[in-house]
Amino acid sequence: MASNAAVPFWRAAGMTYITYSNICANLVRNCLKEPYKTDALSREKVHFSISKWTDGKPEKPTLRTDSPEE
Amino acid sequence: MLRRALGLLPRPIAAARARSFSTDLPAAHTADATFMEAWNKVMPNMDPPKTPLSFMHPRPPTPSSIPPKLTVNFVLPYDSELSTKEVDMVIVPATTGQMGVLPGHVATIAELKPGVLSVHEGSETTKYFVSSGFVFIHANSFADIIAVEAVPLDQIDANLVQKGLADFTQKLSSATTELEKAEAQIGIDVHSALNSALTG
Numbered sequence: 001m002a003s004n005a006a007v008p009f010w011r012a013a014g015m016t017y018i019t020y021s022n023i024c025a026n027l028v029r030n031c032l033k034e035p036y037k038t039d040a041l042s043r044e045k046v047h048f049s050i051s052k053w054t055d056g057k058p059e060k061p062t063l064r065t066d067s068p069e070e
Numbered sequence: 071m072l073r074r075a076l077g078l079l080p081r082p083i084a085a086a087r088a089r090s091f092s093t094d095l096p097a098a099h100t101a102d103a104t105f106m107e108a109w110n111k112v113m114p115n116m117d118p119p120k121t122p123l124s125f126m127h128p129r130p131p132t133p134s135s136i137p138p139k140l141t142v143n144f145v146l147p148y149d150s151e152l153s154t155k156e157v158d159m160v161i162v163p164a165t166t167g168q169m170g171v172l173p174g175h176v177a178t179i180a181e182l183k184p185g186v187l188s189v190h191e192g193s194e195t196t197k198y199f200v201s202s203g204f205v206f207i208h209a210n211s212f213a214d215i216i217a218v219e220a221v222p223l224d225q226i227d228a229n230l231v232q233k234g235l236a237d238f239t240q241k242l243s244s245a246t247t248e249l250e251k252a253e254a255q256i257g258i259d260v261h262s263a264l265n266s267a268l269t270g
Contacts, residue, residue, distance in 0.1 A: 013252035014252075015249065015253075021201070027257060027261070028199065029219060030230065031230045031234060031264055032225050040221075043148060
């Protein structure tokens with residue numbers, strides 16, 4: 001089994017495949033024409049709320065909206 | 071000690087011969103009989119729950135002669151572009167180059183690089199630009215293409231592509247860490263693939 005075969009340049013730089021794939025997808029989305037571009041970027045937006053817990057009680061949650069560039 | 075080792079040796083080999091590969095077995099689709107009996111005893115009036123296996127269509131077995139058409143499933147995380155569509159040929163942008171897939175293609179798993187995927191059906195060709203993904207070609211002329219992002223070529227803006235290419239070329243020359251260099255290189259690769267997709 002070729003265990004140390006030529007690795008792709010991104011893996012050699014410490015990036016995982018999923019990071020590489022997501023970067024490629026973001027770059028493609030940023031190169032789209034107008035109505036498709038806003039559709040694609042809004043499709044990939046993530047909206048979540050985080051709350052830290054201390055002493056068994058949740059603190060006030062914070063709402064985060066991460067756009068795909070993050 | 072040697073005799074015991076000899077005794078152990080034939081057993082795994084016989085077991086391996088008796089078991090066949092999962093792709094050659096016929097689809098075992100029947101519901102579990104003991105479960106059905108037990109269910110009917112407890113809840114005779116209610117339908118038994120469906121298991122994931124009952125929702126999945128078993129893959130058709132490999133036919134003995136090459137089928138006339140290739141069946142393609144092209145899926146994205148948010149949509150299925152093509153679902154069991156019968157086509158004549160697809161050309162996928164594998165990392166090893168543009169790969170043409172015809173019915174009867176040998177079973178292959180290929181990683182895709184950013185590039186153009188073209189689906190040929192009769193006299194018409196549909197082209198998509200794929201950002202990255204994988205293609206699984208099965209022995210029975212079924213091809214599953216999975217991509218993270220795929221757009222028809224006319225949705226790509228040429229000016230943004232040129233701008234992006236110039237940006238990343240500049241970033242590559244000013245990059246310091248390995249990670250920055252890799253990101254800039256990825257940017258260049260994707261934008262030049264987009265460029266050649268638009269011009270080629």
